[in-house]
Amino acid sequence: MEKIKMTTPLVEMDGDEMTRILWKMIKDELLEPYIDLKTEYYDLGLEHRNETNDQVTVDSALATKKYKVAVKCATITPNAARMDEYDLKEMWKSPNGTIRAILDGTVFRAPIVVKGIDPCVKNWKKPITIARHAYGDVYKGSEMKIPGAGKVELVYTAEDGTQTKELVHEFDGPGIVQGMHNLNKSIESFARSCFSYALDTKQDLWFATKDTISKKYDHTFKDIFQEIYDAEFAEKFNEAGIEYFYTLIDDAVARVMKSEGGYIWACKNYDGDVMSDMVSSAFGSLAMMTSVLVSPEGYYEYEAAHGTVQRHYYKHLKGEETSTNSVATIFAWTGALRKRGELDGNKELMEFADRLEKATIDTIEAGEMTKDLALITTIENPTVLNSEGFIKAIAKRL
Ligand code: NAP
Ligand code: MG
Secondary structure (H helix, E strand, O other): OOEEOOOOOEEEEEEEOHHHHHHHHHHHHHOOOOEEOOEEEEEEEEEHHOOOOOOHHHHHHHHHHHHHHEEOOOOOOOOHHHHHHHOOOOOOOOOHHHHHHHOOEEEEEEEEEEEEEOOOOOOOOOOOOEOOOOOOOHHEEEEEEEEEEEEEEEEEEOOOEEEEEEEEEEEEOOOEEEEEEOOOHHHHHHHHHHHHHHHOOOEEEEEEEEOOOOOOHHHHHHHHHHHHHHHHHHHHHHHHHHOOOEEHHEEEEEHHHHHHOOOOEEOOHHHHHHHHHHHHHHHOHHHHEEEEEEEEOOEEEEEEEEOOOOHHHHHHHHOOOHHHHHOHHHHHHHHHHHHHHHHOOOOOOOOOHHHHHHHHHHHOOOEOHHHHHHHHOOOOOEEEEOOHHHHHHHHOOO
């Protein structure tokens, strides 16, 4: 069989621990036998980040700006324990944070739906993708404990020195206060990323805030989304046969529970934090969750939603057998290959991505799976495979 050719390289960001092991197996067994794989390789493994003073992370993000599509393996975010374990020069920042700061954008998380791994919510038939705004609000807030009676005000001092004040509360006893902010520019790029991703994936977009109560703060989110939709996306949505739907957050939550899924739910930062954990756990497993960073300029970085699966890696190092689920990492590759194919007009590459996803899902639906899924499946007597065995079973179907 002749291998599928690629014209533009993918930016490949290798990572750490068990996912680094899976990364190589996926390339060896599922990709390289079929594709003349063209990548620009960046080793984001912690050792190499340390050797390069984390320059490699910055370089990989800049390469993503150049080529537009990246695929990333899970990476260690160093903490005190990792400082000793890897003898680090510094406690390097989270690579995802560094990459996000350079590319800007929104993270979309979607479950991979498989028969036999049923969502707890019985009417959810299609995936629900959460798009979480990743800037500001309570995550960049400032807070005070108010010790006793007194007045709290918001004060804005313009560059020319003029001041605008707004009373928060006249305290007659102890209490608490919180100030937070967001930026029009950040909300605009959040909106554009969501609309673009909805068009890309041909799914409706839902957005919700509490604008009835928060008439300036949340209402600004609502207004910015509507303005950008009307000016730049309404026509394209019509053509694609998809819908933009705005409602109140409490109404959205109620509707989500009764829905059958199949849409993107854009959430403000806090709502996205809380709701993405609810949605992912209700769909079954973090190992069945994909994640993609979409920048407003049209750069895409695909990855698994889970970490480096450290506990399994230590077992692997001791020579013990592991049963680590590679589905989310495989889907990071297929997402990136499909997007690359789309940008290059490479139909064969796009079809390969579809086939590999189908082979992966068929393998699980035929009862061959890793231990994490075997524990929650409704399929009777599943065959529990080890990390490599599962990838080989997919290869056989492919
Ligand atoms: P984790 O790697 O997501 O794993 C937590 C637990 O979830 C595992 O111990 C395992 O449970 C289960 N699990 C996760 N992925 C699985 C898979 N593919 N197959 C089977 N089980 C899976 O989170 P962590 O242990 O908290 O973090 C480990 C490292 O990952 C940390 O250094 C953290 O900084 C990093 N991290 C990176 C990213 C990223 O790069 N995007 C994201 C999160 C965390 P059992 O042990 O019960 O089997
Ligand atoms: Mg959270």
